[in-house]
Amino acid sequence: MNNFTYVKAVTVDHALCEVQKPNARFIGGGTNLIDLMKGQVECASHLVDVRCIPGMTSIEPMTNGGLLIGASVSNSEVANDPVVRMHYPLLSQALLAGASQQLRNAATVGGNLMQRTRCPYFYDTSFDRCNKRQLGSGCAAIDGFTRMHAIVGASPECIAVNPSDMSVALAALDAVVHVEGPNGEQRCIDFCDFHRLPGDRPDLDTTLQCGELITAVEIPPSSFSESSYYLKVRDRASFAFALVSVAAALQFEGSVVKDARIALGGIAHKPWRCCEAEQLLIGQPISEALLLEVSEKAMFQALPQRDNAFKIELARRSIVRALKHAVAGSTK
Numbered sequence: 001m002n003n004f005t006y007v008k009a010v011t012v013d014h015a016l017c018e019v020q021k022p023n024a025r026f027i028g029g030g031t032n033l034i035d036l037m038k039g040q041v042e043c044a045s046h047l048v049d050v051r052c053i054p055g056m057t058s059i060e061p062m063t064n065g066g067l068l069i070g071a072s073v074s075n076s077e078v079a080n081d082p083v084v085r086m087h088y089p090l091l092s093q094a095l096l097a098g099a100s101q102q103l104r105n106a107a108t109v110g111g112n113l114m115q116r117t118r119c120p121y122f123y124d125t126s127f128d129r130c131n132k133r134q135l136g137s138g139c140a141a142i143d144g145f146t147r148m149h150a151i152v153g154a155s156p157e158c159i160a161v162n163p164s165d166m167s168v169a170l171a172a173l174d175a176v177v178h179v180e181g182p183n184g185e186q187r188c189i190d191f192c193d194f195h196r197l198p199g200d201r202p203d204l205d206t207t208l209q210c211g212e213l214i215t216a217v218e219i220p221p222s223s224f225s226e227s228s229y230y231l232k233v234r235d236r237a238s239f240a241f242a243l244v245s246v247a248a249a250l251q252f253e254g255s256v257v258k259d260a261r262i263a264l265g266g267i268a269h270k271p272w273r274c275c276e277a278e279q280l281l282i283g284q285p286i287s288e289a290l291l292l293e294v295s296e297k298a299m300f301q302a303l304p305q306r307d308n309a310f311k312i313e314l315a316r317r318s319i320v321r322a323l324k325h326a327v328a329g330s331t332k
Contacts, residue, residue, distance in 0.1 A: 080092070119160040149307075
């Protein structure tokens with residue numbers, strides 16, 4: 001691990017000034033960045049700690065009925081917040097499905113959004129070919145063991161997947177990411193536009209501009225609190241990344257679906273919204289045939305790698321199962 005300097009930022013302006021220094025990085029809980037630095041994947045020489053900046057450490061109700069979650073709030077705080085548990089149970093479930101209690105206590109909302117893929121070819125620097133580490137070097141994963149890799153949205157340059165559980169729930173909840181730039185510019189980024197597909201720039205995970213800091217995540221008022229479910233399918237029951245995960249949310253008007261959200265994790269470089277599949281549900285009563293049709297539509301673009309074709313059927317079945325759990329929630 002390289003030597004580095006460290007500063008604890010006291011304001012957003014202070015953090016944005018410090019991150020202009022050569023090879024500087026923002027750090028929250030450090031649960032991902034420090035591992036990357038230890039493995040020489042990241043070689044930051046200046047760390048800017050943003051955990052204690054006023055305005056980034058609280059969960060606040062908004063005048064429109066939504067919720068504003070500061071980027072430095074820990075994953076545990078969000079998962080156990082009474083308002084989140086009551087009105088956004090999908091988010092709480094997703095967070096509790098991720099990592100361990102100790103990691104959730106340290107990890108922050110902003111850091112979770114910025115965590116990098118767990119592709120072993122990215123983490124292991126003995127593999128020279130990794131376009132995420134060195135653009136133009138190639139992708140060792142494509143010719144390697146691809147069981148954990150993408151089945152949608154991949155490119156010839158990268159087949160890595162996004163590891164975040166929280167992000168899958170936020171995609172389904174139509175969240176908005178608040179960021180601030182070095183000259184005081186503030187932006188609000190729709191969550192579906194925050195993470196990138198790899199294309200020809202797999203080194204870029206998000207649409208953040210250089211020097212921008214995530215300050216908060218906004219979740220609009222939810223109509224899905226009574227009928228939502230987060231399902232994570234993994235190789236072992238805890239502390240494992242998803243093979244496939246599903247955030248399913250439904251709003252009913254009588255016995256008919258008024259609105260629906262389906263987002264998938266573990267299958268793409270970003271949380272994968274199934275917008276066309278969602279539309280099949282709207283205006284329809286739930287039936288087994290409909291759920292099967294929805295699951296087929298969600299996977300119509302799937303192009304598996306050599307070792308992960310099983311993910312297509314796994315995703316279909318997981319979608320049906322998650323939607324059934326969401327429906328059951330509406331009948332309690």
